[in-house]
Amino acid sequence: MITRIDDCSFDTALGDLTDILHACVQDGASIGFILPFSPDQARAYWQDRVRPNLQTGTLDLFIFRENERILGTVQLIPAAMPNQPHRADVAKLLVHPSARRRGLGRVLMAALQDRAIQLGRTLLVLDTRSTDPSRILYQSLGFQIAGEIPDYCRNPLEDRLEPTTYMYKNLS
Template sequence: MPALLRSFTPADILARLPELGALLQECVHDGASIGFILPFDSAASQAFWMDNVLPALTRGVRLLLVAEVEGKVAGAVQLDWDTNPNQAHRAEVRKLLVAPAFRRSGIARLLMQALEEQARQLSRSLLTLDTRSSDHAQGLYLSLGYVVAGSIPAYALAPAGDRLDATTIMYKQL
């Protein structure tokens, strides 16, 4: 069954908090370098959505796109345009997540393409993001036309807490 994309509202976050929390937790436990380290429990995962994403959605400075497959949350991505006045032309891609059971099915590409269309509608002509260097996601971003601006060594602690990983900074002009 194909994925259905929806723009989540603050009410949707509250109604689907356990599923969003499970998505984030699954991705972290699967090794995704998205800002969290193990141990990472459901309370911490749900707190991210409540304390970080919900306030930004409520303020109208972030978009949360969610992919659903057969009614189940399968993936998500955020567009953050909470920028200074001299950066009103750009936005940041945040937390592209696809549940391990749904990977390699085109959901990440679908989410990114929809996110780019939303950015265009917001008159954002430059998107930026960072990803763990040599991660699978880097290949996806390159295939979507993102350009490597550079890399920073020892940028973030790996999810297992056992090493420092480099990050690659990327951008795309829309």
């Protein structure tokens, strides 16, 4: 089941969110972190970076829960600048490695897209490491490639730089 987490329900979800982020980084996901990466660092990300934005209403946090366990999450971040009221960023689509290849990413992205439309956002933007399987997922969901930046991010497992692909989807 997909739900949106708010500040009141954040503490209940924090343990599972920490586990998902930590497991995804350990599995090689390029989501801003590199190894070594501890559960404490994962927890700090959620508490220090996500929770304040939930409190101010500048971020929507979606979760996929099955049997009382959160297995996936994604964030919608509406652009804040006055000349971008039509745009929102997609961030941190994470599915626990043990729950992948079941369509959870697609379901999470559908909920995110519905919320974007509800908020009057007609353009979604994201970036992903060019070699990540998520790029294929995003393309299958209708995202278009805007371009690629070489040497944009460090590989989470090895000391080498990799390209990142910027993508967009028009919702109108």
